[in-house]
Amino acid sequence: TYTFNILIRGFCKNSMVDEGFRFYNQMVESKCDPDVVTYNTLMDGLCRVGKVKIAHNVMEGMNKKTRDVKPDVVTYTTLVRGYCMKQEIDEALAVFKEMVDRGLKPNDITYNTLIKGLCEAQKVDKIKEVFEGALGGGGFTPDTCTYNTLLNTHCNAGNLDEALIVFEKMMELKAQPDSATYSVLIRHLCKKEDFVRAEKFFDELFEQKILVNDDGCTPLVAAYSSIFEFLCKSGKTDKADRVFRQLMKRGTQDP
RNA sequence: CGGAGCUUAUUUUAUAC
Numbered sequence: 291t292y293t294f295n296i297l298i299r300g301f302c303k304n305s306m307v308d309e310g311f312r313f314y315n316q317m318v319e320s321k322c323d324p325d326v327v328t329y330n331t332l333m334d335g336l337c338r339v340g341k342v343k344i345a346h347n348v349m350e351g352m353n354k355k356t357r358d359v360k361p362d363v364v365t366y367t368t369l370v371r372g373y374c375m376k377q378e379i380d381e382a383l384a385v386f387k388e389m390v391d392r393g394l395k396p397n398d399i400t401y402n403t404l405i406k407g408l409c410e411a412q413k414v415d416k417i418k419e420v421f422e423g424a425l426g427g428g429g430f431t432p433d434t435c436t437y438n439t440l441l442n443t444h445c446n447a448g449n450l451d452e453a454l455i456v457f458e459k460m461m462e463l464k465a466q467p468d469s470a471t472y473s474v475l476i477r478h479l480c481k482k483e484d485f486v487r488a489e490k491f492f493d494e495l496f497e498q499k500i501l502v503n504d505d506g507c508t509p510l511v512a513a514y515s516s517i518f519e520f521l522c523k524s525g526k527t528d529k530a531d532r533v534f535r536q537l538m539k540r541g542t543q544d545p
Numbered sequence: 546c547g548g549a550g551c552u553u554a555u556u557u558u559a560u561a562c
Contacts, residue, residue: 295552302553330553337554367554402555438556470557477559515559 291322295331302335310335326352330364337372342381345372363389367400374407382407383416386426396426402435409443434465441471445478453478469495477516485524492517 294317301309310332317324329352336345349369352361366389373382386404389396396404401420408417419425421432437460444453457475460467472495479488514533521530 292552297552299553325552327553332553334554364554369554371554397555399555404555406556433556435556440556442557468556472557473559474557477557519560 291317291325291328294322295325295327298328298335299331302331302338305335305339307332307335307339307341323357324359326359326362326365329359330362330368333365333372334368337368337375340376342369342372342376342378345369361394363394363397363400366394367396367403370400370407371403374403374410377411379407379411379413390426395429398430398433398435401426401430402433402439405436406439409439432463432465434460434468434471437465438468438470438474442474445474450478450482450484473516476520480516480520480523485520488520489524489526492520 294313298310298313298317301307301313314324314328314332317328329348333345333348336342336348346369349361349365352359352365366385369385370382373379373385382404386396386400389400405417405420408420416425420430423430437456441453441456444450444456453475457467457471460471472491475491476488476495479485479491517533518530521527521533
């Protein structure tokens with residue numbers, strides 16, 4: 291079953307849900323029992339190509355099956371995200387509610403997913419509700435991911451000042467900013483040609499050794515791209531050179 | 546005999562064209 295699941299995931303991640311289902315059928319033929327993970331994976335695949343309704347049906351199917359496959363937190367989170375991606379926030383909220391009603395406890399990922407959707411739909415009041423613990427029975431603590439979402443939302447809306455406030459709040463609350471945090475900030479500061487502040491963050495980024503650390507936090511190429519662009523534009527070629535060397539020395543998976 | 550195991554869901558998608 292594991293093997294099939296892994297295989298199916300491979301196809302689903304590449305927008306080849308149909309192939310995924312082919313293996314699902316084969317799985318059944320070989321008397322391997324699909325489990326929650328199998329269904330969740332397929333559902334995610336469906337959502338990624340915009341077939342949220344079908345994904346929803348899959349979940350209904352899981353409900354009907356008397357076997358021990360039952361929708362879990364991941365199932366619901368996947369579906370919430372699916373609806374968010376289609377900008378159908380009301381559906382997303384409905385799914386979320388159904389989950390809570392059924393006694394399933396949303397986790398951080400569920401909340402973060404929902405918050406992202408609410409940001410895109412500009413449902414500010416709803417976001418507040420989530421933060422105040424009014425939705426889903428509380429127990430939600432915003433993490434780095436949550437703040438990154440808020441940060442990015444403000445940036446996209448052009449509210450850089452708001453974004454910086456979020457950043458400071460992160461510091462206050464000891465939510466470690468990660469490479470995504472900085473990469474977003476720097477990129478947007480560059481876009482605004484605010485090189486002074488961009489460089490400040492850039493230096494900070496290096497001091498904190500966020501990029502250098504190898505505990506699985508792989509700096510993304512995107513982060514470097516904007517950094518280089520910025521360094522070159524502002525004539526700090528020497529610095530760019532230094533950073534580049536460091537990058538090469540570490541070896542990267544990505545050119 | 547007992548135990549363990551990152552199979553699934555969340556934030557950033559850059560430059561150039």
